[in-house]
Amino acid sequence: MTAVPAVALRGVTKRFGASVAVEPTDLDVSDGEFFSILGPSGCGKTTIMRMIAGFESPTAGTIALDGRDVVGVPTRRRDLNMLFQSYALFPHLSVEDNVAFELRTQRVPRAELRERVAAALDLVQLGEYRGRKPQELSGGQRQRVALARAVVGRPKVVLLDEPLGALDQRLRKDMQFELKRMQRELGITFVYVTHDQEEALTMSDRIAVMSRGRVLQVGSPTEIYDEPANRFVASFIGTCNLLDATATGGVVRVEGVGAVPAVGATDGDVVVAIRPERIRLLPADAPGGIPGRVVEHAFLGDHWLAKVVVGAAVAPMQVQVPAAEGARLLRGIEDGAEVALDWSAADARVLPAEPAASSTRTQEVAA
Ligand SMILES: Nc1ncnc2c1ncn2[C@@H]1O[C@H](COP(=O)(O)OP(=O)(O)O)[C@@H](O)[C@H]1O
Ligand SMILES: [Mg+2]
CATH class of the missing domain: 2.40.50.140 (Nucleic acid-binding proteins)
Structure with missing residues (x-):
């Protein structure tokens, strides 16, 4: 067994001018893990995701994907894909063509492409909707199309930044279990950002709790709930006296x-x-x-x-x-x-x- 982490941050720091968005941070996300970054709005979660994706460069520190140092490597050459709250589907393309888009640009052979798109649509339970246009779908269904699109290329890592933020409470709950099921079936590493502690507890193998640019604790849901390392983690996760x-x-x-x-x-x-x-x-x-x-x-x-x-x-x-x-x-x-x-x-x-x-x-x- 190799134990090369899918994502490894060492001393990763991000400053914007005089303010520090991310204090020096070490994180290891294991291969195949559902790993969440949890913290209140403004604590630096998105900034960490953007650095992993390659949209921002760290002010200091190194980021490795699957053991390879990627600082300076453009996003398209990192083996990852992203799903953010403000995802956009192509409105004039069918569900199927939206999902197939990236594979077409990669010139994946026709038969294989068809098979992979069908598998991705089955995974998100949208096989029957393959011919519809995005505006003929509900918000939750559109979100699933975006998810199918994010995983169809079988990236090593998928980054999800508050992807359920725009959905209503009920749909969010359903999608939480679905996301977890899909992640298991695919065996893809998920790095998931949320400010919702219940969401993180529901889905994650491990959670990093952040506050003010710092990771305060990393652990399984039961560890951070039962053995909070400090006052912030104790009160942010569940109710605590x-x-x-x-x-x-x-x-x-x-x-x-x-x-x-x-x-x-x-x-x-x-x-x-x-x-x-x-x-x-x-x-x-x-x-x-x-x-x-x-x-x-x-x-x-x-x-x-x-x-x-x-x-x-x-x-x-x-x-x-x-x-x-x-x-x-x-x-x-x-x-x-x-x-x-x-x-x-x-x-x-x-x-x-x-x-x-x-x-x-x-x-x-x-x-
Ligand atoms: N491009 C930027 N320029 C200046 N400040 C930024 C920029 N992006 C984020 N910040 C600041 O960095 C901090 C962390 O932001 P962010 O990572 O978006 O937090 P979160 O995703 O946890 O809500 C915030 O104080 C935010 O205002
Ligand atoms: Mg954010």
Whole structure:
């Protein structure tokens, strides 16, 4: 087995004038992987994609595709294809001819061309629509044509930059599963950019979480959800309660509460990160529980949500309560009622209090 990454970035940096869009970045995308770059708008995702594609040159660093250094190599000579949100189909060509266009310019023999176009259209389930013009298709179908066109040449890597951004929520969800299925069937490496954490979790083998030009963590969906490396990743992926705390010799204390279950490796100011579904809601008199007050609660069908203030914390903790537990402890209670919380030390991650500071960046906009 060779382990040459399909895409490898080393020290890749991009400056626009005085501002840094991408801080020095190392990334390895494995062959055949569905790899996502996830982060809020303005964090540098598109800039990284444009450098991989060859539309922008890095200010510093190297990019290798399949082990070959490609800095300076024009886009058309990189073994990749792209699908961006603002893709354009040829309006006067049929679905089939849109997909065949690139193969024709490459003078692929007729029989092979027909076979490959048919296979690509089958893959996106548009075989029956091969004769239609783009304007006779729905938005989702047009997007699939663009996808068929991006993969028909069997590139080593396909770059997808928020390709589902223009679709409505329902169609997005369907397309997420479809994209993943197609990627598996094709065995092509996908590098996928999104600001939507659920989308990244649904599809990816691994995710790089970015903020302000930096990759903060790379991991599988479960790794970044269960073992966030810092405060930003913890709060950007799903919902996470963050408690300011102080760690001394492995004991983690929250002001106004005292010691809480958590295993801290570092001493000093820390943040305890704990997911709503990992917290148990208990009656106020439960032994060993952390006392709190319910300030809001709601029944959400398959579970209840309670907001519970503990200690001197200003923000209430969000607690996801299983339906049966909620019916017993929350149904009919007054807000302000006393309860207790508990969680396992293993579910409470102790993170550095401050995220890594970044210098010259312009303020990023929340997605
Ligand atoms: N051509 C450019 N000239 C100047 N600044 C740019 C250019 N392209 C992107 N930027 C800036 O770089 C940062 C990252 O942008 P971008 O990569 O598009 O973010 P994302 O795709 O994550 O939303 C932003 O602050 C953006 O304004
Ligand atoms: Mg972008």
